[in-house]
Amino acid sequence: MMEFNNLDGFLTEKGDKLYDTSNRSMRYGDGIFETIKLVNGELLFWDDHYERLLKGMQHLKLDTIGKEKDFWKKEIDKVVVKNYFTNARIRIIVYRNSPGTYTPMGNRIGFLIEGTRFDKPDYNYSKQGLTLGLFEGDHKGMSPLNNLKTTSALLFVLAGVYKKESELDDVVVLNAAGRVCETVSSNIFAVVNNKVITPKLSEGCLDGVMRKQMIKAIKQQELDFEEGELTLNELREANEIFTTNSMVGVQGISQFEGRSKDFSVVKKLQSYLDSVLQ
Known part of the structure; x- marks a missing residue:
């Protein structure tokens, strides 16, 4: 079954080209990410993940205007609904999407949201350690x-x-x-x-x-x-x-x-x- 990512708000097929060679996350590691566990359609500890995402964006001086919690939840939901995810690993990558070398010319963002489904949603520790x-x-x-x-x-x-x-x-x-x-x-x-x-x-x-x-x-x-x-x-x-x-x-x-x-x-x-x- 074909699966989809969310690139800057638009659904794209997995395997499609995502970035060009000027992408700052690839060139300079100029970005942050969150990995969130989706269980039975619910994002576990979503408030904590969003708080850390926002803190990271602010620390990197990325543009946060209009990127509140509801915005990110809606963008994640696009991936969850389109892929019929119930239990999945959701990953959000947020990066500075502005030209420049080490010194960027701006702080606007780009983002990618992707998911990987899994069958066993429980938290189970290894009995043998x-x-x-x-x-x-x-x-x-x-x-x-x-x-x-x-x-x-x-x-x-x-x-x-x-x-x-x-x-x-x-x-x-x-x-x-x-x-x-x-x-x-x-x-x-x-x-x-x-x-x-x-x-x-x-x-x-x-x-x-x-x-x-x-x-x-x-x-x-x-x-x-x-x-x-x-x-x-x-x-x-x-x-x-x-x-x-x-x-x-x-x-x-x-x-x-x-x-x-x-x-x-x-x-x-x-x-x-x-x-x-x-």
């Missing part, structure tokens, strides 16, 4: 720009290449200070001395939508919790490690650098996600 390693290549910066999902993602591409070569499920990415930041596509949490710790945003990690949900769930469970600095030694000695993102939910780590980890907090957080989908 994931294997986690350490990416010791480049480190991530710690400015507010690093909290956004930009279209410049070379660090995570390199970390992903290392993950594949090492036959691991995921790898830790460190920040410029050498502390734990996140993984290839997820935020990271650790249980250290009965306290749940996740890197604070000033450590350079993504301002994750599922991260926000898990912090809410952790507080509801009345667990001891801290957003702070997480060292590599603390991660190695942690009783439990888990990762979060908006597509897969929460995933427990069974081994980090060969050291086995527990799953007790993950099970509690999974119950929270189950309630979200009810």
Whole structure:
């Protein structure tokens, strides 16, 4: 069955030419994106995704006039309805659509909305857990720009290449200070001395939508919790490690650098996600 994308408000067949060589997202990584989970026709955590999209556009000084929440919802709905999506991964890419080199001549935007259908909408953590390693290549910066999902993602591409070569499920990415930041596509949490710790945003990690949900769930469970600095030694000695993102939910780590980890907090957080989908 033919599927369609939404390019600047117009439906185009997947496979059609989308950009020319002047596209700034392709040339300079001058854009941001959001990936949203559609379940039973509903966009999960849509308010949080829109808030981050708007924050990112403002940070990149992109034109936001007329691009409020209702605008984006209508543009997403074009893709959902045309493709008969019920459960799908929806991706919005917003980029600066103005001529210029490093210095753009304007801030008007272009956008692409695409979707990929899937059959299993539930959030289910892997019962055997994931294997986690350490990416010791480049480190991530710690400015507010690093909290956004930009279209410049070379660090995570390199970390992903290392993950594949090492036959691991995921790898830790460190920040410029050498502390734990996140993984290839997820935020990271650790249980250290009965306290749940996740890197604070000033450590350079993504301002994750599922991260926000898990912090809410952790507080509801009345667990001891801290957003702070997480060292590599603390991660190695942690009783439990888990990762979060908006597509897969929460995933427990069974081994980090060969050291086995527990799953007790993950099970509690999974119950929270189950309630979200009810």
